[in-house]
Amino acid sequence: MPTHLWMQEEHHAFGDSVRRFFEDEFQPHRDQWKDDGHVPKSFWEKSAEIGILGATVPEEYGGLGLSRHFDAVTFLEQAKIGDSGWGFSVHNIATHYVTGFGTEQQKQKWLPKLASGEMVAAIAMTEPGTGSDLQAVKTTAIKDGNEYLINGSKTFITNGGSADLIVLVAKTDPTSRSKGVSLIMIETEGLDGFSVGRKLDKMGMKRNDTAELSFQDVRVPQTNLLGDEEGQGFYQLMKQLPWERLILGYSALGAAQCALDTTLDYVRERKAFGQRIMDFQNSRFKLAEAATKIELLAAFLDQCLAELDQGLLTPEKAAMAKWWGTQAQCDIIDECLQLHGGYGYMNEYLISELYTDARVQKIYGGTNEIMKELIARSLDKD
Ligand SMILES: Cc1cc2nc3c(=O)[nH]c(=O)nc-3n(C[C@H](O)[C@H](O)[C@H](O)COP(=O)(O)OP(=O)(O)OC[C@H]3O[C@@H](n4cnc5c(N)ncnc54)[C@H](O)[C@@H]3O)c2cc1C
Known part of the structure; x- marks a missing residue:
């Protein structure tokens, strides 16, 4: 630990x-x-x-x-x-x-x-037509008197069904890419034109109401623009991303530790060929590798957290924490599941839930491919 x-x-x-x-x-x-x-x-x-x-x-x-x-x-x-x-x-x-x-x-x-x-809050960026390319969002929030008129749809929104307050990514200037993006705060209670679509049926993360959201001629006061200037949304998103990615790293670390702990309990009990699964050299090496990766991940995340505190954490380093941490999480959980044999595939074992929950970590919060692209871009500068 x-x-x-x-x-x-x-x-x-x-x-x-x-x-x-x-x-x-x-x-x-x-x-x-x-x-x-x-x-x-x-x-x-x-x-x-x-x-x-x-x-x-x-x-x-x-x-x-x-x-x-x-x-x-x-x-x-x-x-x-x-x-x-x-x-x-x-x-x-x-x-x-x-x-x-x-x-x-x-x-x-x-x-x-x-x-x-x-x-309860949600953040609505992703749309049916665009995820990674955030600047291409189609949802619009057009000023009309002292209100914004909002139209569009969002998908895959965590807490989507239960959110009372949504940070909505929308274009206040649909003719621009990043400079047209603003964040509009949506209070959902009794809001005309706002509806929550189907609760999405996911592979894992079953306790979360990940939902589709629809906005049809929704009106909110102009004072719901986050901050006091339009067109700041993309900058605001980018400013928060290092923290968001570090969070994903810490949750990856905790999940990997949980997988290791539950697997240690299992392999010390279960026997094959007259000995504990723990006693096979392959098991010992796999567990040693998992424990080492967990220590490495913790050390790197703690370094990133210290840098964040000092305002020094760069987007590329946060991207490293996100992609490497979630990849390590998935690799460790996969090896731990393997050590459970067929029981690892059964839903009654925690390792099975950890396995299906983990997969999305490499997708949301910016896919791991986008993380590597960000890192590569930082390497390709003079
Ligand atoms: C369970 C769950 C919860 C989520 N929660 C939220 C939420 O709360 N709020 C929210 O806004 N979104 C949320 N999302 C959406 C998530 O952030 C997106 O799915 C993710 O950003 C990827 O977008 P996409 O699905 O449109 O994939 P796409 O952008 O279509 O990408 C498809 C594939 O192409 C690759 N790709 C795309 N562009 C490039 C490129 N330039 N270079 C290399 N490869 C590329 C991607 O890496 C990926 O492998 C959630 C998703 C899931 C599954």
Whole structure:
């Protein structure tokens, strides 16, 4: 298990209470919520009570005003219990958009509700016709009097069915690419013209309501433009991406650790040819390789987190954390599943859930191919 040198007594104490929270409030319901396809609103609210949702929200807006390290603690703990369905990461990123770019009025309006779980958040970028090429989004938000008139559709939206507040990526100037993009905040309750489409049937992450969203002549006040200037959306997205990618790295790390732990329990018990699966040299080498990769990933992520703190984390380094971390996660989980034999393929074993949940990590948050493209671009400069 990696030692995170940045973790002080207060991080360990926070981690202990987050772990107890998951044990008491999540574990008893994990199968039910998988069948339901979402976690209930009460779970969001309870997580807020122990400070998970508002850890990094400034105190004057109802949060605890702590550093991002506390969010990293939560991502690690959530992953370590083998869950990636609860959409806390997206809620957290959305909250950081408001903190980072919102006007004073917007911060006062939304941050307390995001910190208390009264509002669940989603981020809607991807459209049926475009994912990786974000500048090509077709959803429009056109100024009309003191309102925006919004038309378009989004797909694959995490928390899409339960979101009260959506950070919508739309074109305020459809004739431009990146400079035409703005972020519009959508309060969904009773909003005419807004509808949630089918809840998508996914390979994994069964506890998340990943949904399609439709906007047909939706009207929101002009004050719902995030920040005070149109055309800033692409810049705002790019500013937040290093944190988003680091989060994916930490969740990859936690999931890999969870896979290793559950596999160690299994191979110490299971026997073949009169000995424990653990005693075969191949098993020992595979487990040693997994443990080594976990340590390497932890060391790199912690270095990236320290750089983020100092404002030094570059987009290409965050991209390395995302692609290498999620690739390592998938490789480790695949090897761990193999050590379970046929039982690894059975849904009643945790390793099977870890396997199907992991696959999407290489796709969302920017695909791993796009990550490598970003890194390569940074190498191809004078
Ligand atoms: C479970 C789940 C949850 C999601 N949650 C959200 C969410 O909350 N909000 C949201 O907005 N989106 C979300 N997404 C969408 C996700 O971010 C996109 O699926 C992803 O960005 C890829 O876009 P795409 O699916 O359109 O693939 P495409 O862009 O069509 O890519 C297809 C393939 O082509 C490759 N490719 C594309 N362009 C290049 C290039 N320039 N160079 C090399 N290869 C390239 C890609 O790497 C990929 O392998 C989610 C997706 C899933 C599956």
